[in-house]
Amino acid sequence: MALIEVTNLKKSFGNQEVLKSISFSVDKKEVIAMIGPSGSGKSTLLRSLIHLEEIDNGSICIDGDFLVKDGQYANQADIRKITGKMGMVFQHFNLFPHLTVKENLILAPKLRKSESMEEIEKRCMDLLRKVGLSDKANAYPSNLSGGQKQRVAIARSLMLNPQILLFDEPTSALDPELTGEVLKVMKDLAEEHMTMIVVTHEMGFAREVANRVIFMDGGEIIESNEPEQFFQHPQHERTKAFLHKNW
Numbered sequence: 001m002a003l004i005e006v007t008n009l010k011k012s013f014g015n016q017e018v019l020k021s022i023s024f025s026v027d028k029k030e031v032i033a034m035i036g037p038s039g040s041g042k043s044t045l046l047r048s049l050i051h052l053e054e055i056d057n058g059s060i061c062i063d064g065d066f067l068v069k070d071g072q073y074a075n076q077a078d079i080r081k082i083t084g085k086m087g088m089v090f091q092h093f094n095l096f097p098h099l100t101v102k103e104n105l106i107l108a109p110k111l112r113k114s115e116s117m118e119e120i121e122k123r124c125m126d127l128l129r130k131v132g133l134s135d136k137a138n139a140y141p142s143n144l145s146g147g148q149k150q151r152v153a154i155a156r157s158l159m160l161n162p163q164i165l166l167f168d169e170p171t172s173a174l175d176p177e178l179t180g181e182v183l184k185v186m187k188d189l190a191e192e193h194m195t196m197i198v199v200t201h202e203m204g205f206a207r208e209v210a211n212r213v214i215f216m217d218g219g220e221i222i223e224s225n226e227p228e229q230f231f232q233h234p235q236h237e238r239t240k241a242f243l244h245k246n247w
């Protein structure tokens with residue numbers, strides 16, 4: 001069974017149809033690179049998966065549970081349970097500026113109250129070590145570089161032990177020399193078989209790390225293929241045109 005199953009998802013803003021009957025599925029351990037021009041609906045699709053946007057019709061099934069089925073949303077408790085299986089990392093980090101790095105990480109698990117503070121703090125330090133920032137636990141976001149902020153955001157997204165991580169252009173706000181350190185952390189996660197959907201303009205990452213590339217344009221999935229095929233033998237004219245411009 002697929003971990004993520006999206007069927008005939010439709011979403012409009014006003015009279016603009018932004019997602020036009022999208023269907024796709026993601027298996028456990030897959031790393032999907034989602035690419036496409038600005039305005040094609042990539043962010044709206046990711047945000048819909050984690051219920052930051054409500055869709056108009058269609059279904060989203062996560063790990064066997066319907067977040068929304070034929071346009072009907074699950075109840076609040078189930079929505080919380082289902083979206084809790086996913087973490088999301090944003091382009092602009094979205095760290096709380098008035099909290100230290102450590103406080104940013106422990107906030108959500110502390111509110112959930114399902115573990116002792118000791119356990120939470122241990123995981124916090126383990127994750128900061130994993131992203132190479134053990135020495136920044138007591139720093140404030142304003143004293144970190146963009147690359148460090150994004151690594152903190154990734155560590156924070158892992159604090160609730162998600163099964164799925166969604167990334168929305170995680171390196172697009174970074175100076176080019178800082179993208180590598182963030183991509184490295186993402187690559188490590190992929191190697192540990194985290195299931196990931198990564199919206200990105202980093203074609204190198206898509207090629208090397210993803211096991212599938214999904215190309216979106218105009219609110220539709222135009223093409224989905226393994227990276228080798230996708231980059232060497234794009235099937236659709238729109239894919240070819242996009243790759244010609246961006247790669």
Ligand code: ADP
Binds near residue numbers: 018038043
């Ligand atoms: P992408 O991430 O691929 O650049 P988006 O999902 O952000 O695309 O946007 C798709 C389309 O939906 C764009 O035309 C955008 O202007 C529109 N859109 C996105 N969010 C909103 C919103 N909250 N209200 C109105 N229109 C929106």
Ligand code: MG
Binds near residue numbers: 042043044168
């Ligand atoms: Mg976007």
